[in-house]
Amino acid sequence: MLLGKGLERIYRKMTGYSVKKIFTSYNNFVYLVEKEGVEYILKESTKDANALNEWKEKLPVPKIIEKTDKYLVLEKLSGETLKGRLTEKTAREFGKYVGMIHAKEKTRRGELLSHPKQFWKEELHDLIGYCHGDLSLMNFLAENETVTGILDWEFAGEGEIIKDTFHSVKTFFEKWKFKEEIAEEHNKYLRLPDNWKKVAIVQQWLSMKKNLSKIDRLQWKELNEEQTRERKEQVRIEWTENLSKLEELYKTI
Numbered sequence: 001m002l003l004g005k006g007l008e009r010i011y012r013k014m015t016g017y018s019v020k021k022i023f024t025s026y027n028n029f030v031y032l033v034e035k036e037g038v039e040y041i042l043k044e045s046t047k048d049a050n051a052l053n054e055w056k057e058k059l060p061v062p063k064i065i066e067k068t069d070k071y072l073v074l075e076k077l078s079g080e081t082l083k084g085r086l087t088e089k090t091a092r093e094f095g096k097y098v099g100m101i102h103a104k105e106k107t108r109r110g111e112l113l114s115h116p117k118q119f120w121k122e123e124l125h126d127l128i129g130y131c132h133g134d135l136s137l138m139n140f141l142a143e144n145e146t147v148t149g150i151l152d153w154e155f156a157g158e159g160e161i162i163k164d165t166f167h168s169v170k171t172f173f174e175k176w177k178f179k180e181e182i183a184e185e186h187n188k189y190l191r192l193p194d195n196w197k198k199v200a201i202v203q204q205w206l207s208m209k210k211n212l213s214k215i216d217r218l219q220w221k222e223l224n225e226e227q228t229r230e231r232k233e234q235v236r237i238e239w240t241e242n243l244s245k246l247e248e249l250y251k252t253i
């Protein structure tokens with residue numbers, strides 16, 4: 001999708017970059033932009049900045065080129081998103097990187113919990129820790145079966161590590177095909193609780209159920225009213241089927 005010429009001029013004046021493409025994404029406006037012959041990514045949000053700084057030496061994350069109070073300009077990493085292209089090799093890399101992320105606060109996992117009661121600290125100790133917050137395969141870039149980018153850190157912070165590893169509205173089943181490989185690599189950095197399969201399915205089911213109940217509020221930036229109605233109907237059918245698939249999966253574990 002491209003901006004209209006007028007909007008593009010305004011944008012260029014505001015940021016100094018010319019806009020080449022908008023990535024259709026649910027959360028933020030993200031543009032491929034250009035300045036003096038070099039391509040960058042411009043994201044209309046600054047929430048990724050803290051985590052990008054924290055991880056810049058340890059993980060393949062984009063460098064911050066420029067930060068204002070409204071947007072970030074990021075290094076454009078090579079590769080394409082992993083959605084629809086996961087293989088055993090990239091699934092293993094995915095598991096490794098997710099394990100490294102979750103192991104970050106390993107020694108302080110108990111303390112990380114904002115819950116003050118000791119009882120909850122003990123009950124939740126193995127489930128809660130530092131998380132990326134949006135580990136959809138759309139947020140991983142890969143090239144020649146090698147991960148080249150881990151993106152979209154705006155939700156990083158305390159969270160549920162099993163959910164962080166497997167949950168994804170669009171890419172859960174694709175990851176699930178390689179669940180054993182993902183878990184094996186993850187466990188080299190941080191051991192997932194023994195019941196991870198059941199927990200992952202239940203969490204995905206609960207989240208899909210919640211999404212289904214809020215379907216009327218969904219909106220897509222690029223769709224008109226009629227198209228939105230059609231898309232909602234498709235999504236409703238797809239998510240309802242997914243709930244049944246998850247129930248079947250659960251029975252096999």
Ligand SMILES: Nc1ncnc2c1ncn2[C@@H]1O[C@H](COP(=O)(O)OP(=O)(O)O)[C@@H](O)[C@H]1O
Pocket residue numbers: 023025026027028029030041043062074075076077078081138139141149151152153
């Ligand atoms: N640094 C980057 N290098 C290359 N592509 C990127 C980069 N940042 C974002 N993208 C592309 O833009 C899409 C949306 O960016 P993302 O940070 O995930 O925003 P959102 O929060 O809207 O999902 C990504 O899925 C990816 O295709």
Ligand SMILES: [Mg+2]
Pocket residue numbers: 025138139151152
């Ligand atoms: Mg994203």
